[in-house]
Amino acid sequence: MPDNNNIIKAFSNLENVTASTCVQVCDLLSNSVAIFSSIPKLSKNITNCTCVKSIWEIFYKMNDPKNPPTCSAQIHITPFGLSTCKHAAFLNPNQTKIPQVALISVPGSGNSWTRCLFQSLSGILSGSVYWSQQNFEMGLYGEMEPWNSRRTTFIKNHEWPEQLKDNVPMKDEFAPHIDKFVVLIRNPLRSALSDFNRQSLSSHITGFHNMQDFTKQATEGKKRFIDIFNSQLDLFLDQTTRYTQIDKPVLYITYEDMIDNLFAQLMRIVHFLGLDDDVNVLERSICTILKNRRKQPTKRTHKIDPSQFARTLIDRNLTIKRLANIDRILRNSKLHYLRIEDYFADLGYS
Template sequence: MAVSNVVKVFMRKFLRFRSVVMLITLILVCSFVKETFKRNKPERSQEPELEKFEKFRPTEPRLKTKPKISPRPDLLWNQTPLDSIVNLVAHVDFVKCREPNPETDIILKLPKQDCALFCVGRGFSEVNVKLKTSECFCSNENSSMREANFDGCSTANHISSLFLSYRLTVRHYPQLQGTNNFLGCLKTNINNLQNKGIESISEKETKTACYEDCSKKQLSISISVVTLAKATMCYCAPNFLDFLYFIDMDQNISESSEKCKHGEVSATQWALENCRESVFLNPQAPVLPQIGLVTIPGSGNTWTRLLFQKLTGILSGSIYRSGDLVRKGLPGETETLTSGKTTMFKMHEGLQINDNENTKYYKTMAKFVHVFRNPLRSTLAEFNRRKYGHTISFRSEADFRKVAGSPPSKRYFSANFAQTYEQQTSRGLSILSAIFDDGKPVLVISYEDLQQNLLSQLLRILLFFDVGDVTSYWNRAICTYYNDAKAKEFKRNYKVDLEKVAAEFLNKQTFHDDLILFEKNFTRKGVHFLRMDEYMKSFQN
C-alpha cells in the first residue's frame, strides 16, 4: 500500500515536469520560427513606385519621406516631402498660435500645402493651419486675431480652436527680357555654384554663342561670365530651380552687358520649348487620373487647358470635339470620353438637363477641376463669343449697347446681355451642385488667381493630380510659367473695356445676391472663397 502511494506521487510529479518541459519547448520553437520568418521576409520599398510617361519620363524620383521630427513650431511645416513644393513660391516661417475671427476669417478644408499656395495666390501674407484636421485660413500680419503661446495649441491641436500661424514671404521670379531670354545677373561667383548641377563648361566667342550652345545641348540655363582677360566662359545647367534664387531681378537688360559682375543668366530656347509638346495618355497604364474640367463658358477654359498640357505633358479632352480648338493647340478634342487617352476633360453642363451623356461624364471622372471667374467678366466673354466668335470683340461701347439692350429672345444665340447672365448663373449653380453632391474631390481655381500668381496655381494642380512630390514636374511648372506667352495668344483681344458698361444692364443687388449664393456653395465644402469686393467694383459709381 505504501509502495503504491509512492508510485502515484512520483507519476504525478513526473507528468507535471513533462508538461512544463513541453510548454518550454513549444515556446522556444515558436520563437525560432518567428525570427526565421523575419529574416526571410523581403523588405518593402520605402519609395513609392512612379508610373512614367512613354515619352515624357520624369527624370527625378519622388521626394523621399523624411523621418518624423520633434514638434518644434518652426519645423512642423517641413514634416512631409510635399511641404517643399510651397518653397517654390514662398518662404515659410512659424509666427505663433492664433484663433480665427469668425466674422472675417473663412475656414477652408484643404491640405496645408494647397492652402498655403491658395493664400499666396490671393496675396495674403500668412497661412494658419490645424495640422491634424486639414483646416486652415488665410490672413495678413495686421489681422485682429487672439494670440497664444505655442504650448496652448501644440498638445491638442486637432481639438483646439487655435491654429498654427506661418508667415509667407513670397518669392518673385525674374521676367524674361530680350531675344536671349535674359533673366538677370548672377548674385554670386560662379565657383560658389559648382554643386548646382552645372554640366557643361566651355569658352565661347560671344554670350549669344553660349546661349545657343546650351540650347543645342538641351540644357535649361546658360550663364555667360566675362573673365578679366575678356574671354567669355560659358556654363550650362539642366534645370531652372537650382539657379533662380541666385539671380538679381533688379538688373535691367539694357545695363546687363556692363553691370553683370558675376555673369548673365538666360533661359535657353530649348527650355522654353520643352513644355510645349504633349502626348496622349496610355489607357492601359495612365499616369494621371481622369479629371473633369467643369466650368461655365467664358471662364478661361481654353487657356487653362493649354496651361495644363504644358504642365503635365498630357493632352486635354472635351465632350464638344471642336475642330477650331484642334487647330489652336488642343488635339485632344478629337478623342471621345471613353477612349481614356486624355484627361482634364472639358464640360460646360451640370445635371440640370436630363441627358445620358452628362450623367455618363460625371460618373466617369475621378476628380473635378472648376475654374471660377468674375460672373460679369465670364458673361461678357460668352456674350462676345455668341456674337463674334472666339477671337473678335465689340469695336465700341455703342456697338455693345445696341446688342446688349436688344429685346429678350427665346433663341440661345440671340439672347440679350441680361438673359445671357441669367443663363450663365443658372448653369454655374447646376455645375456646383453636380460636382459637390457627387462626393468626389474638387479643386476650385480662381481665374483671377491664375492671372495674378500663375505659378502657385500650377503647383496646386500638381498637388491635386497627386504628383506634387515629383520634382521633374516642378521644372515643367517653371517652364509653363515662362512659356505662358503662347497660351495668351488664344485670349480674346478686347478693343475696349466693357465691364462697367455691361454692369449697367444688370441689377446690382441681384448680382450681389448671386455672388453670395456661389460663395455659400464653396464655403460649405471649404474649398474656396470669392474676391467679393473686386467683383463688385464694376457696380460702383
C-alpha cells in the same frame, strides 16, 4: 544634388561676348538654361557663360558655395528649354496612375487656356465632351477624341442643363466615369463678357471694335448680354451646389488667382493629380510659366472695354445677393471661396 554632367562651362574670361551668344551656345548644346556674367575690367568686359541642362539645376547652382554666380549674372532660358513643355501625348487607356479628371466651368471662365496650361505642364492631352475645330487647331488635339476613351484627361465640360447634343453626356452620365473634378471659377461679369464675345463673334479673343456695335448686339441681338449673364449665374450656382456635395475629390481654382500667381496654382493642380513626385512635371511647370508669359502681350485684341455699359444691364442688387449665396456655400464646404470684394467692385458696388 546637381549632376556635374548637367552643368557645362561654355566659355570663361572672354572679352566683350554678348549674352545672346551665350544663349545660342547653350541652345546648340541642348541645354535649357544659359547663365551669363559680365565683369567690367578697364575698357573691356570679361564674360563667362555656363550652360545648365535642367531648369531645376538653377536652384542648386545659385546656392553653390564653391562656385556662386556673380552679382551681375543673368539667367536666360534657351529655345531648347522652352521646347521641353511643347509636346503632349495621349494616355495609354490601360494605365492607372493618371486619374480621369474633369475640368468644370461656366463658359468664358478660361477653360481652354487652362487646358493648354495643363497640357504644357503634364505632357498629357486634355479631352472634351465637345468637338471644337477651333480648339483642335490651337493645339488641343484631344478635342476630337471620345471623352470616355481614357486616352485623355482634364476633360472639359460646362454641364449646361440642356446638353442634349449627340455625343455630349448629361451630367449624371458623365460623373461616374470621372475620378476627380477641377472646378474653374471666374468673375461672372468677365466670364459673361467673354462668352458673349464668343457667341456674337465666334471668338473669346477678338472683341468688338466700337461701343455702338457692342451696345446694339448686347441689347437687340439674338443672344442678349443680360440673358447670357443670368443663365451663367444660374449655372454657377448649380455647379457650386453640385460640387460641394459630390463624394469625389474636388479642387477649386480661380482664374484671377492664376493670373496673379500662376506657379502656385499649377502646383495645386500637380498635387491634386498626384504628379508632384515627377521631376519632369516640375521642369515643365517652369517652362509653362515662361512660355505663357511670352504669349501674354498678344493674347487679347479687344479694341474697347464694354464692361461699363454691361454693368447697366445687370440687376446689381440681385446679382450681389446671388454671389454672396454662392460664396457662403463654398465657404461652408471649406473647399474654396469667391474673391467677393473684387467681384463686387467690378460690378460697381463698394
